[in-house]
Every structure is written in C-alpha cells, then in structure tokens.
Amino acid sequence: MNARTDHASALPPLRVPRTLYDADHEAFRQMVRRFYEAELVPGMADWEDQGMVPKSIWKRFGDVGILGAGIPEAYGGSGDDFRFLAVATEEHSRVGLAAPAFELHTGIVAPYLVHHGTDEQKQHWLPLLASGEAVASIGMTEPSSGSDLAGVRTTAVRDGDSYVINGSKIFITNGIVGDLIVLVTKTDPARKAKGVSLFLVDTSLPGYRKSRNLKKLGNKAQDTAELFFDNVRVPASSMLGEEHGGWKVLMSELVQERILVAVRAASTCEAALEATIRYAKDRKAFGQSVFDFQNTRFQLASCATKTQALRIFTDRCIELHVRGELDMHTAAMAKLYSTEVQDEVLDACLQLHGGNGYMWEYPIARMWADARVHRIYAGTNEIMREIIGRAL
Numbered sequence: 001m002n003a004r005t006d007h008a009s010a011l012p013p014l015r016v017p018r019t020l021y022d023a024d025h026e027a028f029r030q031m032v033r034r035f036y037e038a039e040l041v042p043g044m045a046d047w048e049d050q051g052m053v054p055k056s057i058w059k060r061f062g063d064v065g066i067l068g069a070g071i072p073e074a075y076g077g078s079g080d081d082f083r084f085l086a087v088a089t090e091e092h093s094r095v096g097l098a099a100p101a102f103e104l105h106t107g108i109v110a111p112y113l114v115h116h117g118t119d120e121q122k123q124h125w126l127p128l129l130a131s132g133e134a135v136a137s138i139g140m141t142e143p144s145s146g147s148d149l150a151g152v153r154t155t156a157v158r159d160g161d162s163y164v165i166n167g168s169k170i171f172i173t174n175g176i177v178g179d180l181i182v183l184v185t186k187t188d189p190a191r192k193a194k195g196v197s198l199f200l201v202d203t204s205l206p207g208y209r210k211s212r213n214l215k216k217l218g219n220k221a222q223d224t225a226e227l228f229f230d231n232v233r234v235p236a237s238s239m240l241g242e243e244h245g246g247w248k249v250l251m252s253e254l255v256q257e258r259i260l261v262a263v264r265a266a267s268t269c270e271a272a273l274e275a276t277i278r279y280a281k282d283r284k285a286f287g288q289s290v291f292d293f294q295n296t297r298f299q300l301a302s303c304a305t306k307t308q309a310l311r312i313f314t315d316r317c318i319e320l321h322v323r324g325e326l327d328m329h330t331a332a333m334a335k336l337y338s339t340e341v342q343d344e345v346l347d348a349c350l351q352l353h354g355g356n357g358y359m360w361e362y363p364i365a366r367m368w369a370d371a372r373v374h375r376i377y378a379g380t381n382e383i384m385r386e387i388i389g390r391a392l
C-alpha cells in the first residue's frame with residue numbers, strides 16, 4: 001500500500017494524518033468534488049421533492065468513472081481498488097448528500113457479479129452498470145422478513161430452461177429506477193439458508209411490478225420501492241452462483257456493504273463537525289458567539305474526539321479490506337461503532353444549531369435525517385451485536 005500523508009482531506013480539528021490514499025486517489029477526490037458541487041448540489045432540492053435523481057445523473061456518474069470503480073477493465077470499468085469508491089463516498093458525504101445510491105449500485109451489487117457471475121452475465125450487465133445505462137438494486141427484505149433473511153418467502157420454481165418467480169420485496173433502494181435486481185429467492189422453501197438462490201432479474205420482464213415510491217424520513221432523493229413478482233419467468237442462466245448456494249454468496253459480500261456504511265458515517269461526522277464549528281463561531285447569543293460558551297466547546301471537543309477515533313478505525317478497516325483481510329466481525333464492529341458515533345455527533349451538532357438545525361435548508365438537518373437509517377440497514381445494529389457477540 002502506498003502510504004502517504006493526506007492533509008488534503010483532513011479537517012482542521014482532526015490532526016492525525018491519514019495515510020490511506022496516494023496521489024491518484026487525491027486527484028480523483030478533487031475531480032469528484034468538482035463534479036458533485038457543479039452537477040449534483042444544485043439539483044438536489046428538486047430531486048428530493050421528486051423522490052429520485054434522473055437517469056441522466058446516473059449516466060454522469062458513469063462518465064466521471066464513479067460507477068466503474070471496482071469493475072474490471074475487461075467489463076467496462078476502471079479496475080480500481082476499493083479506495084476510489086471510498087473517496088467518492090467520502091466526498092458525497094462531505095457535500096451532505098445521500099443520493100443517488102451509487103454505493104449500492106457500484107459497491108454492493110456490482111461485486112456480486114464481479115465475484116460470482118458467469119462470463120456471459122458479466123459481459124451483459126457490467127458494462128451497463130459501469131456506464132450508468134443500467135441501475136442496479138438488491139432485493140433481500142420482504143414484508144415478513146428483514147433481519148431474518150433466511151426466512152424469505154419469494155420462490156423460484158424450475159420449469160424447463162426457466163425459473164418462475166413469485167413473491168414480493170420491500171424497502172428496495174433504486175427499486176423505481178432499477179433495471180437490474182439481484183434477487184434473493186428460495187428454490188427450496190422447506191429449508192432456510194440452504195434453500196436460498198440468487199437471480200439476476202431484468203426489471204422489464206413481464207410480471208415484475210414496482211409500487212409507488214415510498215415516502216421516507218431521510219434519503220429523500222433515493223427512490224425506495226415495494227416490488228411484486230407475479231410469475232416472472234427468468235432463464236435458468238440468470239441464476240447467480242449455484243442453486244441453493246445463494247446464502248454463501250450473500251455472506252461473502254456483506255463485509256464491503258458494512259465498511260461502506262462506516263466510510264459514509266465517518267465522513268458525515270467530519271462534515272457535520274466542520275459545519276457546526278463554522279455555525280457556532282458565527283451565531284451570536286447573549287452578546288457572544290455560541291462557540292464561546294464552554295458548553296459548546298465541550299460538546300464540540302467530544303464530537304471531534306469521537307470523529308477522530310472513528311476516522312482512524314475506519315481507515316484501518318479500509319486498509320485491511322483493500323488487502324482482502326477485513327473479517328466479518330471487524331466489519332460488523334465498524335458498522336456498529338461508526339453509526340452509533342455518527343448519531344451521537346449529528347445529534348449534538350444539530351442541537352448546537354438551535355432551531356435552524358431543524359430546518360431543511362441547513363445541511364445538518366438533512367445529514368441527521370439521512371443518517372438515521374444507517375443503524376437499520378446493512379443489518380441492524382442489534383444484528384451487528386449478535387455477530388460480534390458470537391465471536392467473543
């Protein structure tokens with residue numbers, strides 16, 4: 001790993017130098033930052049009202065190389081290591097945005113194909129995902145099973161050269177704009193984890209139905225849908241991995257999903273801290289700046305300390321992940337710790353904004369609302385404690 005002190009991305013109150021990124025990552029950071037500020041920030045308020053970003057924005061994410069990070073060059077990507085996706089995520093958090101859900105597309109769904117797809121599946125889907133011509137989603141959760149993933153009831157029944165899928169999914173990010181879904185089904189409903197099979201499902205197939213866009217507390221420009229499958233016939237060749245082998249595939253990709261949540265949480269804490277220091281120094285009460293109250297400095301000192309500790313832990317996890325050495329338990333710790341610290345930091349920062357902190361036009365309000373789901377998805381924090389507890 002190319003160790004280098006990264007002052008460019010360190011906030012003034014966080015003084016421990018980052019050593020994770022090299023000059024290429026930093027150049028990518030500058031490019032991505034300019035792209036977000038020029039093309040994403042101006043449209044976000046409208047897209048939040050509309051509940052999604054337009055497909056044209058997905059294509060722009062493809063053009064600037066964000067969607068192809070991690071996809072091999074042979075399949076239209078850049079073949080870059082995970083740190084490029086981490087940089088794109090950090091910068092997205094820095095400008096206080098959560099949409100579009102490109103980490104899910106590039107960092108969660110594409111790796112299923114890269115690591116477990118057949119050459120034919122990769123040739124078909126990966127170039128479309130790298131360019132943003134197709135948007136990806138993943139369908140695990142159902143109305144009756146979220147944390148208990150092995151309890152899914154959507155079935156896929158073999159019929160000649162096809163499987164016929166019936167069931168439903170809920171809370172699916174990119175569920176409205178999505179062109180591809182990695183779908184968790186049961187090919188043997190009598191069994192739990194050992195009956196699970198995955199399919200790459202083209203969302204334009206007959207019998208595939210999308211609900212209305214669900215209204216959410218945060219992440220308002222990310223579309224979230226309930227999906228219905230009424231006799232959706234897919235070719236047997238669209239199975240991802242082996243029949244009844246879906247569980248192992250799912251488990252193998254959870255580490256990256258959880259470290260990505262931690263990357264976003266750590267960067268959100270930094271952005272919140274920066275915005276709050278600026279606000280508190282500017283805002284006056286009782287003839288002095290809010291920053292000059294001892295309580296404010298103590299609160300911010302606590303936030304800065306937690307954020308610094310989180311940054312160091314997260315960076316170390318990224319390093320391990322790039323080397324393929326981040327284990328399931330440490331990834332669960334990163335997801336658990338980062339999201340709990342994040343909520344503590346954001347809540348304290350929002351409080352220091354007073355009433356303005358509750359107003360959507362202030363970035364802290366959006367950050368606070370967007371962050372709350374991090375303790376719920378990618379496995380709830382209770383499930384993270386289960387995973388960690390089992391290893392003790």
Ligand SMILES: Cc1cc2nc3c(=O)[nH]c(=O)nc-3n(C[C@H](O)[C@H](O)[C@H](O)COP(=O)(O)OP(=O)(O)OC[C@H]3O[C@@H](n4cnc5c(N)ncnc54)[C@H](O)[C@@H]3O)c2cc1C
Pocket residue numbers: 137138139140141144145146147148170171172173174216219224373376377378379380381382383386
């Ligand atoms: C905005 C948003 C986007 C999402 N995007 C996607 C997506 O793209 N694809 C997808 O498949 N899903 C998605 N989800 C679903 C998400 O992964 C689930 O909501 C999550 O896994 C929790 O499942 P559940 O909602 O069924 O809660 P439940 O499993 O019903 O949990 C309810 C409560 O019980 C607790 N609990 C459950 N089991 C245990 C246990 N064994 N021990 C202790 N406590 C337990 C939980 O921690 C939780 O506090 C999304 C959710 C949201 C809100």
